[in-house]
Amino acid sequence: MQQLSIQEIQNFKGKYPKQLYLLFFTEMWERFTFYGMRALLILYMTKVFHYGDAKANLIYGTQQSLIYAMMIFGGLLADKILGYRKSILWGGILMVFGSFMLAFQGEAFFYAGLATVVVGNAFFKPNISSMVGSLYANNDGRRDAGFSLFYMGINLGSILGGFLCGYIGETINWNLGFGIAGIFMIVGLLVFVKGQKSLGPVGLPPLKAGADTPSWLTRTDALIFGASICCIPLFIYMLNNFSYYPIVLNILLFGSYIYALWVSWQKGKDAFLKMVAALVLITFSILFWAFYEQGGGSLNLFTDRNVNLHFFGHILSAAALNNSINGVMIVALSPIFGILWIWLARRKREPNAAVKFALGLAQLGFGFYLMAYGAHYANSEGRIPLLIYALGYLFMTTGELCLSPIGLSVITKLSPTGIVGFMMGVWFLASAYGQYLAGYIGSLMSIPDESAGANINSLQTLGIYANGYGRIAVISVICGVVLLALSFWLKKCMEDKK
Ligand code: GLN
Numbered sequence: 001m002q003q004l005s006i007q008e009i010q011n012f013k014g015k016y017p018k019q020l021y022l023l024f025f026t027e028m029w030e031r032f033t034f035y036g037m038r039a040l041l042i043l044y045m046t047k048v049f050h051y052g053d054a055k056a057n058l059i060y061g062t063q064q065s066l067i068y069a070m071m072i073f074g075g076l077l078a079d080k081i082l083g084y085r086k087s088i089l090w091g092g093i094l095m096v097f098g099s100f101m102l103a104f105q106g107e108a109f110f111y112a113g114l115a116t117v118v119v120g121n122a123f124f125k126p127n128i129s130s131m132v133g134s135l136y137a138n139n140d141g142r143r144d145a146g147f148s149l150f151y152m153g154i155n156l157g158s159i160l161g162g163f164l165c166g167y168i169g170e171t172i173n174w175n176l177g178f179g180i181a182g183i184f185m186i187v188g189l190l191v192f193v194k195g196q197k198s199l200g201p202v203g204l205p206p207l208k209a210g211a212d213t214p215s216w217l218t219r220t221d222a223l224i225f226g227a228s229i230c231c232i233p234l235f236i237y238m239l240n241n242f243s244y245y246p247i248v249l250n251i252l253l254f255g256s257y258i259y260a261l262w263v264s265w266q267k268g269k270d271a272f273l274k275m276v277a278a279l280v281l282i283t284f285s286i287l288f289w290a291f292y293e294q295g296g297g298s299l300n301l302f303t304d305r306n307v308n309l310h311f312f313g314h315i316l317s318a319a320a321l322n323n324s325i326n327g328v329m330i331v332a333l334s335p336i337f338g339i340l341w342i343w344l345a346r347r348k349r350e351p352n353a354a355v356k357f358a359l360g361l362a363q364l365g366f367g368f369y370l371m372a373y374g375a376h377y378a379n380s381e382g383r384i385p386l387l388i389y390a391l392g393y394l395f396m397t398t399g400e401l402c403l404s405p406i407g408l409s410v411i412t413k414l415s416p417t418g419i420v421g422f423m424m425g426v427w428f429l430a431s432a433y434g435q436y437l438a439g440y441i442g443s444l445m446s447i448p449d450e451s452a453g454a455n456i457n458s459l460q461t462l463g464i465y466a467n468g469y470g471r472i473a474v475i476s477v478i479c480g481v482v483l484l485a486l487s488f489w490l491k492k493c494m495e496d497k498k
Contacts, residue, residue: 004200010137022195024153029188031157036165036181062242068432072425074122079421083205084127091123092189099182115235126424133412141345145338151405152334159327277493278414289434297442308383329397353410354487360403365476367395375466382458
């Protein structure tokens with residue numbers, strides 16, 4: 001097959017480039033592995049290792065946050081040396097090994113597996129998103145729609161992985177659940193390797209001076225691969241000593257902002273202004289994730305304690321409901337958002353990324369407002385109607401669709417060439433930071449110690465959650481309004497000046 005040039009790829013006809021489907025399925029299987037593993041972690045730690053809730057939650061939170069935080073290194077190495085494709089392959093291979101280590105019993109395999117998955121994900125996840133961005137020319141109005149579709153693949157993988165691995169892990173064998181997650185990462189890698197010819201030059205490593213074709217495996221590549229394996233013990237150590245983690249996170253965030261500003265400054269005023277806009281958006285995304293990630297934390301408890309789970313004669317499982325409702329809504333709504341963005345772009349009426357982010361924050365706030373407002377309709381057991389809860393999630397989800405895929409898209413657009421992968425890493429670092437803050441916010445909503453244990457008073461917890469979610473709603477909407485006010489200035493910063 002004749003290799004396509006980058007221009008031929010970017011000048012595609014129709015709504016989506018055909019290479020997007022390859023990246024869609026590769027990422028879908030990677031997310032299957034990631035969410036499949038994640039579904040089992042806390043349960044495995046509490047039921048098999050008999051860790052207390054606090055320890056299990058902290059290890060879980062640190063590992064999840066570490067995964068997202070380390071992506072700046074995966075992105076940086078891909079930009080400078082490896083290229084996206086090799087990084088994805090290496091990351092995928094490590095994720096397979098990590099999952100298979102988790103398939104063995106015992107704490108030694110458990111921590112080694114978790115740490116290997118951190119390194120694997122760091123190489124894989126930012127770079128597959130950067131590759132999606134490379135399929136579009138800079139001013140192509142179809143970019144956000146492409147990322148919306150890609151985001152659907154992400155969530156399809158998360159639902160399938162969460163269900164299948166969760167089910168097999170819980171009902172048959174925990175370790176088998178982890179192993180199945182790894183098998184599907186192999187599927188993802190095979191899909192990618194088989195289809196990568198269609199990508200033409202997209203994702204190949206930067207050319208060395210004088211060379212006309214990139215080499216397949218250089219000595220430097222091998223060194224990086226070796227060094228990344230040597231980092232695994234470091235992450236094992238960090239998982240066991242999580243009190244240092246916030247310091248690491250702060251240094252990374254501060255350092256990456258400075259580095260990004262410095263690199264873009266050297267590329268001229270336009271690049272610098274675009275970078276400032278990107279960093280403002282990233283900063284607002286930290287707040288978004290800090291609220292949104294209550295979904296994996298306090299909202300789990302809220303669903304269990306304060307939502308009426310009766311549904312046509314059945315009682316729904318709180319965990320299953322809370323952990324699948326968002327993914328299902330994303331899959332259902334992503335295509336609609338994709339069509340909406342294209343429709344608006346054709347009429348030149350598409351809101352810019354800052355406005356979309358502001359809408360995202362406002363909708364998220366409204367979702368939390370509904371959760372809090374539901375308290376007025378709670379039954380005598382302190383449980384709010386399922387419908388209000390579902391509506392709350394609906395707005396959290398539409399908010400997510402206005403922010404998360406748009407964030408991926410805008411980062412690929414605003415970052416100067418040569419640091420796109422790194423900036424994608426910074427985008428995910430914001431998720432890591434948000435996740436960490438989410439834990440803190442969640443802890444502010446924990447029930448007082450004396451009522452912990454078997455006799456939880458649902459009316460008391462309802463008051464705590466309604467109060468907390470009410471505050472989140474107000475702050476989130478205020479952030480949205482502030483961003484909307486900034487959007488006029490940000491629009492100017494983001495514009496192509498030529
Ligand atoms: N749910 C999305 C994913 O898994 C977004 C994650 C994030 O940025 N926090 O890719």
